[in-house]
Amino acid sequence: MNGQIAQAWGLLPGYLAGHVILSASALVLGLAVGLPLALLAARSPRVRWPVLALASLVQTIPSLALLALFYPVLLALSALALKLTGHGFPALGFLPSLLALALYALLPILRNGVTGLTGLDPAVVEAADGVGMTRTQRLFQVEIPLAAPVMMAGVRTAAVWVIGGATLSTAVGWSSLGDYIFSGLQTENWVLVLFGCAASAALALIVDQLLALIETGLARRSRWRLIGGAAGLVAGAILALAPRFAPAVGGPAYVIGAKNFSEQYILADLIEARLHDAGARTSLRSDLGSAIAFRALAANDLDVYVDYSGTLWTNVLGHSDTPPRAELLARVGRELKARYGVEVLGSLGFENAYALAMQRDRAASLGVRTLADLTGRAGSLTLGSDLEFLSRPEWRAIQRAYGLDFKAERRFQPTFMYGALKDGEADVISAFSSDGRIVADHLITLTDPKGAAPAYDAVILISPRRVGDERLKAALRPLIGAIPVDRMRAANLSVDRDRDKRTPAEAAAVLGAEIGGR
Amino acid sequence: MIALRNVCKSFDGGRTRAVDDVSLDVPRGGFLAIVGESGSGKSTVVKTINRLVEPDTGTVQIDGRPADADPAHILRRRIGYVFQGVGLFPHLSVAENIGVTPRLLGWEPARIAGRVDELLDLVRLPRAYASRRPDALSGGQRQRVGIARALAAEATIVLLDEAFGALDPIIRADLGQDYRRLHEQLGLTTVMITHDVSEAVLLADRIAVMKDGRLLANGTPGELAAGDVDPYVRELMDAPRRLAERVAERLSSRDPGARDPAGLDLVRGV
Numbered sequence: 175m176n177g178q179i180a181q182a183w184g185l186l187p188g189y190l191a192g193h194v195i196l197s198a199s200a201l202v203l204g205l206a207v208g209l210p211l212a213l214l215a216a217r218s219p220r221v222r223w224p225v226l227a228l229a230s231l232v233q234t235i236p237s238l239a240l241l242a243l244f245y246p247v248l249l250a251l252s253a254l255a256l257k258l259t260g261h262g263f264p265a266l267g268f269l270p271s272l273l274a275l276a277l278y279a280l281l282p283i284l285r286n287g288v289t290g291l292t293g294l295d296p297a298v299v300e301a302a303d304g305v306g307m308t309r310t311q312r313l314f315q316v317e318i319p320l321a322a323p324v325m326m327a328g329v330r331t332a333a334v335w336v337i338g339g340a341t342l343s344t345a346v347g348w349s350s351l352g353d354y355i356f357s358g359l360q361t362e363n364w365v366l367v368l369f370g371c372a373a374s375a376a377l378a379l380i381v382d383q384l385l386a387l388i389e390t391g392l393a394r395r396s397r398w399r400l401i402g403g404a405a406g407l408v409a410g411a412i413l414a415l416a417p418r419f420a421p422a423v424g425g426p427a428y429v430i431g432a433k434n435f436s437e438q439y440i441l442a443d444l445i446e447a448r449l450h451d452a453g454a455r456t457s458l459r460s461d462l463g464s465a466i467a468f469r470a471l472a473a474n475d476l477d478v479y480v481d482y483s484g485t486l487w488t489n490v491l492g493h494s495d496t497p498p499r500a501e502l503l504a505r506v507g508r509e510l511k512a513r514y515g516v517e518v519l520g521s522l523g524f525e526n527a528y529a530l531a532m533q534r535d536r537a538a539s540l541g542v543r544t545l546a547d548l549t550g551r552a553g554s555l556t557l558g559s560d561l562e563f564l565s566r567p568e569w570r571a572i573q574r575a576y577g578l579d580f581k582a583e584r585r586f587q588p589t590f591m592y593g594a595l596k597d598g599e600a601d602v603i604s605a606f607s608s609d610g611r612i613v614a615d616h617l618i619t620l621t622d623p624k625g626a627a628p629a630y631d632a633v634i635l636i637s638p639r640r641v642g643d644e645r646l647k648a649a650l651r652p653l654i655g656a657i658p659v660d661r662m663r664a665a666n667l668s669v670d671r672d673r674d675k676r677t678p679a680e681a682a683a684v685l686g687a688e689i690g691g692r
Numbered sequence: 693m694i695a696l697r698n699v700c701k702s703f704d705g706g707r708t709r710a711v712d713d714v715s716l717d718v719p720r721g722g723f724l725a726i727v728g729e730s731g732s733g734k735s736t737v738v739k740t741i742n743r744l745v746e747p748d749t750g751t752v753q754i755d756g757r758p759a760d761a762d763p764a765h766i767l768r769r770r771i772g773y774v775f776q777g778v779g780l781f782p783h784l785s786v787a788e789n790i791g792v793t794p795r796l797l798g799w800e801p802a803r804i805a806g807r808v809d810e811l812l813d814l815v816r817l818p819r820a821y822a823s824r825r826p827d828a829l830s831g832g833q834r835q836r837v838g839i840a841r842a843l844a845a846e847a848t849i850v851l852l853d854e855a856f857g858a859l860d861p862i863i864r865a866d867l868g869q870d871y872r873r874l875h876e877q878l879g880l881t882t883v884m885i886t887h888d889v890s891e892a893v894l895l896a897d898r899i900a901v902m903k904d905g906r907l908l909a910n911g912t913p914g915e916l917a918a919g920d921v922d923p924y925v926r927e928l929m930d931a932p933r934r935l936a937e938r939v940a941e942r943l944s945s946r947d948p949g950a951r952d953p954a955g956l957d958l959v960r961g962v
Contacts, residue, residue: 301779303744305793305841306769319783395783 181677182354182369187417192349193377194414197340200272201333204279208332211280212287212325213313222288229281237278237339241346244270245466249473266466266475267459271343271350278339279332286328290321319392326389330382337378341370347431347459347470351377356461361436361669361678362589380410427455428646431470431479434461435588436669436678437526437608437662441480441632443682445650452649464562465489472514474639478646481635482526484628486510488567496571499525499629506633515638519647520654524608524662527630528568529619530557531605533595537618544621545576548602556582558591558600568627569604575626589670608632608659610667632657656689693881694718694741694849699750701736710736711747712905723875723882725896727889727928733905734885738851741883742771754849769793772842772850776857778834780826786812786837787822793845811840814874832863839871843878850875852884856891868895890932901925 215222232240248265256262263269294317302312318325341352354370357363384406391399428449432442439460446456459476468490470476486506487493491513497505507518530545542548548555557580563569564583572578580602586594592611594600605612607619607630634653640646665685668676676684694717701711711733718724726734739745740752743764752759759767780789790811791804799807812819815836826834835855842850852871856864872895875882886892892899893913900910901924909916909925917929 295777295779295782297775297777297779298781299779300744300775300777301773301781303765304742304768304773304775304779306765306767306796306845308763308765311765311796316781316783320781 178363178365178675178677179369182366185353186373189349189351189353190373190377190414191417192343193337193340193351193374194411196268196271196275196343196348196350197333197337197377197381198411200275200336200340201279201329203272203276204283204332204336205329207276208280208283209287209325212284212291215284216288216291226284226288229284232277233281237274238342238345240274240277241270241342242463242466244273245346245469248273249469252473262473264475265473266346266462266470267343267348270346271340271348275336275339275343279336282328282331282335283325284328286331287321287325290324290328291317293324294320323389323393326385326392330385330389333381333385334378337374337381341374344461345434345463346466347462347475349457349459353460356434357439357678359587360434360439360461360589361675362672363675363677381407384410427457428477428640429475430456430458431462431467431476432458432460433464433467433479433481435606437606437666438480439678440665440669440681440685441522443679444653444686445478445480445634447682447686448649448653449646452645454645454649468516468635471635471637472516474637477637477640478650479635480522480632482630482632483521484527484568484630486633487628488571494567494571496625496628499631502629503631503633510635515641517636517641519634519636519650522632522634522653522657522662523655524632524657524659525630526606526608526632526662528563528566528627529605529607529622530572530602531595531612531617531619532602534616534618536601537620542620543618544623545572545578545626546623548578548620549576552578552580552602555580555601556584556599557602557604558584558586558594559604560588560591561585563604572622572626575624608662608666609670610663610665611670613663614667614671632662653689657685661685661688693720693722693755694883695751695753696737696740697751697753699737699740699747699752701733701740701745701747706748709733709905711740713750714902714905714907715750716900716907716910718881718883720881721879723872723884723895723897724900725884725886725892725898726900726902727886727892728902729887731904732902734902735853737902738853738883738885741849741851742768742773744773765796769797769845770847770849772839772847774835774838774842774850774852774855776854778838780834780837780841782826784826785822786817786824786826786829789826789837790822790840790844792841793847797845807844808840811844814843814877815840816870832859832867835859835867836870839874843874843880848879849881850883852882854885854887857886857888864891871895889928890935893929893932901928 211225215225245265248270252262252265298316298320299312302316307315340350341355343350344352344356351370351374354366354373358366358370384403387399387403387406390396391403430442430445432438442458442460446458449456462470464485467476467479468481468486471479483503483506487502491506491509503521510516510518532542537543540551542551564585584594584600591600591603592615595603596615605617605619611617612619634650636647665681668681668684669678696714696716699711699714700709702709714737716737726737728734736745740747741754741759743759754767781792784792787808790808794804794807808822809819812822817833817836821829821833826837829837838855856867859867868891874880884896898910898912899916901908901916903924908922911919913929916925
C-alpha cells in the first residue's frame with residue numbers, strides 16, 4: 175500500500191504538469207472564443223439562439239466521445255496541411271484534448287456571459303447612454319463591470335468541468351492525472367484510481383477557490399482579492415509546469431505507445447527500459463484505443479509500440495480471410511511496409527489471441543471443449559466481452575463459422591469481465607490467450623477447430639520516420655522471440671492479481687531480467 | 693434654444709404613431725412641462741431632444757444646429773438627463789457617478805473633484821456623501837445625485853423625465869422647489885415630463901398637453917386654464933383646483949365615511 179502511494183507520488187509532477195498545461199490552455203481558449211461570442215450574443219438575439227443551442231448540443235456529447243472524435247478530424251486536417259504546406263502537426267495527444275475541452279468550456283462561459291449582460295438593470299443602461307457614453311464606453315465602463323460576477327461564476331463552472339474532463343485526455347494519448355485512473359482501472363489498482371481522483375478533485379477545488387476569490391473581488395471591487403486570486407493562479411501554474419521546463423538532454427525522445435491493458439503497459443515499460451539502457455530519452459503514451467494506436471504510429475505521433483498480427487491483418491489491412499500463422503505474419507509485414515511505411519521489427523514470441531473462455535467446471539458439466547461444441551448451446555448462454563470485441567471482424571468471423579447466437583451479449587471493462595465470469599453474470603467471455611488470469615481463475619480456452627480467427631502474434635512496430643534508426647532497432651532486437659507465452663502470462667498475472675500486486679514497471683523489470691541481456 | 697418641427701415617430705413600422713406631428717419651441721432659460729397620460733408620447737418627444745429616440749420624420753434643432761449634426765454621444769454630454777429610474781451606476785461612488793460626464797470629456801481630476809463638491813452643495817447633499825455607494829442612499833438622495841450628475845458637465849439644457857415621480861409627496865415637493873431654484877440660479881433651459889398637473893403648474897413657465905401622440909395645447913398655466921381650449925385640456929387643468937377643493941372639504945367634513953366617486957376618479961385621472 176505504502177509502496178503504491180510512493181509510486182503514485184513519484185508520477186505526480188509529470189502528470190500534474192500535463193493536466194495543468196492542458197486545462198489552462200483549454201480554459202484560456204474557451205475564454206478567448208467564449209467571451210467575444212457572449213458579447214455578440216447578448217447584443218443580437220439572432221446570434222444568441224443558435225450560439226447557445228450549439229453550445230448546449232456540444233454538452234450533450236459524452237466527453238470521451240468528443241475527445242475521440244477530434245482525433246480522426248485532426249488526422250485528416252494534418253494530412254491536408256502536409257499536402258498544402260509541407261508541414262503536418264501531431265493529431266494525437268494535446269491538440270484533440272485541447273479542442274474538445276475548450277468546446278466543453280464554452281457553454282457555461284457563454285450562458286453566464288449572456289445572462290450577465292442581458293440581465294442588467296435597464297435604467298443603468300439608459301443612464302449610460304444618457305450621460306454620453308459611446309457603445310464601447312458603455313460596454314467596458316458599465317456593462318462588463320456589472321456583469322462580471324455572473325460571468326465569473328460561469329468561468330468557475332467551466333474551470334471545474336475542464337479540470338475534471340482533462341482526466342479523459344489519457345485516452346487520446348495526453349498524459350494527465352487521468353493516467354492514474356485509466357491504468358489503475360486496468361490493473362485493478364484501486365489505490366491508484368483513488369489517488370488520481372483525489373488529485374484531480376484537489377486541483378479543481380484549489381482553482382475554483384482562487385477563481386472565487388477573483389469573483390468576490392469583482393463583486394466587491396476589492397483589489398487585493400483580485401490580485402490575490404490572479405497571483406495564486408499564475409504561481410500555481412508555474413509551479414505545476416516547472417517539470418516541463420527542465421532542460422532536456424541527450425538525443426531524440428522516442429514516443430512509446432501502449433493500448434489500454436496490462437500486457438501493453440508491461441511491454442511498453444520493457445521497451446522503455448531497454449531504450450534507457452541504450453542511453454535514449456523516451457516518453458510514454460498509454461491507454462490508447464486499438465485503432466488510434468496504429469494510426470498514431472503511421473502518422474509518426476508514436477515511434478514504437480506492440481500490436482498483434484491478427485488485429486493488424488483484419489482491422490488495419492481489412493482482410494477477411496485467415497491464412498496460416500506464419501504466412502499471415504509475413505504478409506502483415508509486407509503490406510504494412512508497402513501501405514504505411516511501418517516496419518514490423520519482429521514477433522516477441524507469444525500469441526495473444528482472442529479466445530472464448532469458460533470456467534473449467536462449467537465447461538466440463540456442459541461438455542464444451544471447442545467452439546464447435548458451443549453451436550446450439552449458445553442460445554442459453556450469456557457472452558461477456560471487452561469493450562471492442564463485439565464490433566471486431568474476428569468476432570463476426572467466429573460467429574459465422576460456428577453459428578453462435580448467444581442469449582445475451584454484455585460488454586465490460588476487461589478487468590470486470592473476469593469478475594463477471596466468476597459471479598455467473600456471463601457464461602463465456604472473450605479472454606486473451608496470454609492473460610495470466612486464465613490459469614489463475616481456472617479457465618479453459620475453447621479451441622478453434624475451423625481456424626476462423628487469425629493468429630495474434632505480438633509484434634513490435636516501428637514508425638515510418640524511425641525505420642532507419644539503427645540505435646532504436648538494435649536496442650529492441652533482443653526482445654524478438656524472447657518472450658514465451660507462459661512468461662507473458664506470469665507477468666500479466668503479477669500485475670492483475672488481487673494480492674501482492676506488481677506495478678507494470680516492476681513486472682517489466684522482472685520480465686527483462688528473465689530474458690537476460692540477449 | 694430647442695426647436696422641434698413636425699416630429700413623427702412610430703414604433704410599429706407606421707401602423708400607429710407614438711408621436712404625431714409635434715412642433716415645440718423652448719427659448720433659452722425657458723421651463724416647459726409636458727403633461728399627459730402614460731402612452732401619450734410625452735417621453736418619446738423628450739427623448740428626440742437627446743437622441744435616445746431618433747424621429748422618423750421632422751427635425752430637432754438645438755442652439756440653431758440640427759441635433760444630428762454630431763454623433764449622439766457628443767450631443768448627450770451637453771444635455772443633462774434625469775429620469776424616474778435614476779440609473780445611478782451601482783459600481784461607482786457618488787463622486788464617480790457625478791463626475792462621469794466630465795471624465796468622458798477628459799477633464800482634469802482636480803477640476804472634476806472641485807465640480808463634484810460644488811454640485812453636492814448645489815443639490816444640498818453633505819460633501820461626505822461623495823465616497824458612498826448609491827445603495828447607501830435614500831430615494832430622494834439618489835435623485836439629487838441624479839440631478840447633480842446631469843448638471844456636472846455644465847449642461848445648460850436639462851431633460852427631466854418623471855424625475856420626481858417615485859418619491860413620497862413631501863420630498864417630491866421639496867426637490868421640485870430646489871430644482872426650480874437651480875434652474876433660475878444657473879440659467880438652465882428645462883423640459884420636464886410629468887403626469888402631475890399640479891407639479892407642472894407649480895414649477896413650469898409653460899405647459900404642453902399631449903394626448904395620443906398629438907400636442908393638444910401649449911401655453912402658460914393661466915392661458916390653458918382660461919382660454920378657448922380643447923375640453924380635455926380644460927378638464928385636465930381644472931383637476932388640481934377641484935382636487936384641492938375636495939381635499940379641503942373632506943378635511944373639514946364631520947362625516948369621514950362619506951364617499952364621492954367623482955373625487956376618487958379625479959385622484960386616479962390626474
